[in-house]
Amino acid sequence: MSAMTSASTEVSEIDSSARGPISLLLAFALVWLVVSGALALLHFAQTLNPAFLADCAWLTYGRLRGLQETAFVYGWAGNAGVAIAVWLLGRLGGAALRSLNWLTVGALFWNLGVLLGLIGIARGDGSSTPFLRVPEYVQLLLLVAYAAMAIPGILAWTGRGRAQTFAAQWYAVAALFLFPWFFAAAQIVLVHFPVRGVVQAIGAVWYAQSLWNLWLASLALAAAYYLVPKLTGRVLPGYDFAAYGFWTLILVGGWIGGRHLVGGPVPAWVATIGIVSCQVLVFHYLIVAINLRGAFTGRGSTALSLVAYGVTAYLLGGLVDAVVSLRAIAVTTQFTWVTQAQTALALYGAFSLIAFGVIYFLVPRIANQPWPSAPLVRAHYAAALLGTGGLVLGLAVAGVIQGRGLLEAGLSFADIAARTRPWILVAAAGQAVLLAGNLVFLFHFARLLVKKPAVTAAELLRQPPTMEASVS
């Protein structure tokens, strides 16, 4: 694979020391990714044919939506994000990771929690709160397991070898540190001591928005800020502004959830503050665009190309958010597939593509051997781009058609469903391509893990850890 042969290849003790736990996290992540893809496909099948599996109480339409979302966010994104964050904090900290047993134990319990959560949702113990659907009895387990997983990352930050820090570290530490914070806060106000009436709905959108901006987006940005200078070999342009971009996201990120409640039974300021914050956040996207524009000029590396597409999706998502949040647009797009398209653009486009890129980069380094097959990499690459594009495009167009249909009071829901059907089929096809690509990825990763290292590139390509800092 091209990323392997590029000049930046190097392996240090930092990577080999973390081999076991990080491989474990990534293996879990990829399995959940495939599981959530399969569930998402079933969900599309039910959208197209409501009678499909309708007799199965474990897989009602609503529960399937919760299942695929939970498997994706907590299974795939949680595992992969923590693995990436801990790995790059180790590298940028310039010392071997410590307390990795916490990562292993935490990962085992976290994934046990995800599994129990999915079973709980299927059984009917979950709730309809978006992104917080796991049953109450799993939430505390997930919280504690996550805190354990974050320990090596935080230790690598506090015990780092040099005083100077990098944007990749800020984002990674913020994600590791803040997730338990707002996960716990959301559990308290939504589950243990539920607030009254519609304040629950406000708390739910606050949680969902923090989950994206302060956790998953931060993890993806940490990876992008690490990988882009690394693979292009150039200093990030306008890097002095990176700190403003970072603090804008951290400060404003939690505020924009209220835009989903436009026209809802909440005080108008809740929605207004969300809309305004959405516009303020454009400043953050601008800085990210300036900093990471090098990603678009680099050539030849699959990892860099995936990151470039992921960053594009991230920026596009931000601009779409800013436009769609406006009341004049929201009146049409609210409650439609457009919302799902935005979620898909963020989760499948921005997060997953960047995560794929960084996984292609990091696995050869921790496993100390190259990816076994270049065609498999290309197949997954093509499937990821094509599938994500089809999924987002299909959902977005279906959403606009649905939104316009909803405004025509005389149009029945069956008619709206008939009009959106072709585009739902496009989205479902995209999801199927994604699933096929991710199966290839899982297979490829498994093959790399079980294969005996033929080349130990480490001894040949060893470079001092200080190399990590010099380019970012």
Added chain:
Amino acid sequence: MRNGFLFFIGLFCAAALSWAGVVLWPHLQMGSLVPYVDETEGKAYPLRLSGIAAQGQMVYDDLGCAACHTQQVRRPGFGSDKERGWGDRQTVARDYIYETHVQLGDSRLGPDLANVGGRKTPYDAEDLYKLLYAGSGAMPAYKFLFEQRSIADRQPSDYALALRGNLAPAPGTEVVPTMRARALVTYLLSLNHTFEYPEARPVEPTAENEGEAK
């Protein structure tokens, strides 16, 4: 960002600020909303859910009905909620103060249900049972909420569904809603946010506020 401690404090405060602003502030503003006492009727609105309706809300929650149905009516002029007959006024915070798990929903693959129990052409329990049992064009059937049983050696149930045509059960059997189905239907029929609170009077779009209402 050389000072690690300040960095953590900054992160903590940023998150705390958004929590305080987005969650705590509305809680202080609306968390102690009280029912509105209507002197002429001598009743306080909203009405409390009955015990079985509260159970029905749990069924609604765990089946994931909110994946397709919202329970919030937008104000007349903002969307076509009124024209679709979902409610004459927008829903307001006071409507929800007794709900243990508010189900605003974020997707409309099916109709809004905020007033399903108080529509002008009301559904009765029988209609809702049939809809749940047989489904409709865009809605799946929830047959597992019903029990088909023999009436060979027992009295037919009072709750048995009167099904005709190809839905009719085999002779000698009846289709009876389970406890969960009965709770769910009771809950749906209890959804009726039609009482006009002072803050809920509809703002009809006029020439002046046309632009704002768009």
